[in-house]
Amino acid sequence: xxxxxxxxxxNTSVLVLNRHYMATRVITARRAFVLLYREVAEVxxxxxxxxxxxxxxxWCELSQLxxxxxxxxxxxxxxxNFDIQLPRILRLTRFDRQHTSAxxxxxxxxxxxxxxxxQYCGQSLPAAQLSLDHVVPRSKGGPTTWENVVASCVxxxxxxxxxxxxxxxxxxxxxxxxxxxxxxxALKLDNPKFASWKTFLPKGTGHLDMx
Numbered sequence: 001x002x003x004x005x006x007x008x009x010x011n012t013s014v015l016v017l018n019r020h021y022m023a024t025r026v027i028t029a030r031r032a033f034v035l036l037y038r039e040v041a042e043v044x045x046x047x048x049x050x051x052x053x054x055x056x057x058x059w060c061e062l063s064q065l066x067x068x069x070x071x072x073x074x075x076x077x078x079x080x081n082f083d084i085q086l087p088r089i090l091r092l093t094r095f096d097r098q099h100t101s102a103x104x105x106x107x108x109x110x111x112x113x114x115x116x117x118x119q120y121c122g123q124s125l126p127a128a129q130l131s132l133d134h135v136v137p138r139s140k141g142g143p144t145t146w147e148n149v150v151a152s153c154v155x156x157x158x159x160x161x162x163x164x165x166x167x168x169x170x171x172x173x174x175x176x177x178x179x180x181x182x183x184x185x186a187l188k189l190d191n192p193k194f195a196s197w198k199t200f201l202p203k204g205t206g207h208l209d210m211x
Contacts, residue, residue, distance in 0.1 A: 009075050009086065013188060015197045017044065017091040023200045026185070029077070029086045036090065044089040046196045053091065060084055075193070088196050103182050105144070107132065111151050112183035119150035119173045120160070129153065135176065137162045146178035 010030040018024050027035075035041035036056045043054040045062075054062060063085040067076070075086035103109055110132065117124045119133075133152035136142030139162050150172065152160070160168045188194045189201075 009077055012075055012086055013194070014087055015089045015194075015200065016041075017089065017200055019092060019094070021091065021200060023197075024092075026182075026188075027090075029075075032087060032090050033077075033084075035092070036087070040094050041090045041092050043087040044091050045087065046199075051199075059087065088194065089200070103146075103179050105146055105149070109179075109183055110146075110149060113146075113179050114151040114176075117151065117173070118153035118156050119176070120152055120156040120165075120170050122173055123153050125153055131157050133157050133160065135172065136164055140164070147176055150176050 010028060010033075012029045013026050014029050014032040015023060016025050016027055016032075032041070036043065036059065039056065043059045045052055045054060045059075060079075060082070063076075064082050066085060067083050076083045077086060107127065111127050111130055115124070116127065116130065118130070130151050131154055133150050133156070134142045134144065135148050135150060138144070142148050156170070160170055165172055185201075189198060
């Protein structure tokens with residue numbers, strides 16, 4: 001594995017649960033291994049439909065057995081003398097409260113909220129071809145908030161200019177609002193490797209911080 005591939009694997013997402021098995025946030029595998037090694041977290045692994053808890057030592061032992069048995073897994077990290085399997089779910093052993101935080105307003109999250117569609121014409125576009133539009137323009141005092149920013153294609157953004165939708169005779173597809181959960185999480189759940197997360201997430205993909 002090249003250094004670039006190694007870093008890519010360590011940036012893989014891991015779901016974190018609190019002591020009561022409630023989903024709290026998503027972290028990188030790199031951070032997950034730190035928590036596991038410090039014995040403040042344990043791995044929750046599923047096999048044959050059953051969830052089992054593992055501390056760092058027992059997870060290392062299981063990883064070696066699976067590797068020797070030729071068990072298929074697509075994410076491994078090379079340790080000093082052996083390979084260790086990347087966990088998908090981690091449970092904190094010293095944290096009782098459910099972590100709550102507002103979903104960050106940034107381009108990635110906003111485009112995910114709007115389904116990568118222009119909120120004026122409905123055209124679906126890749127992120128590189130979308131822009132952020134202030135419904136009430138900043139020149140008119142419009143704030144940069146979830147309720148006043150939408151995804152827009154360049155054509156519609158240019159057409160609207162520094163006007164409100166009403167002034168530009170344009171109609172929003174839906175009223176913008178702050179999402180109750182991180183909209184990018186749904187993209188993770190579409191990947192089969194994160195299927196085990198669904199057991200611990202409420203319908204609607206859950207309100208988690210991606211960090």
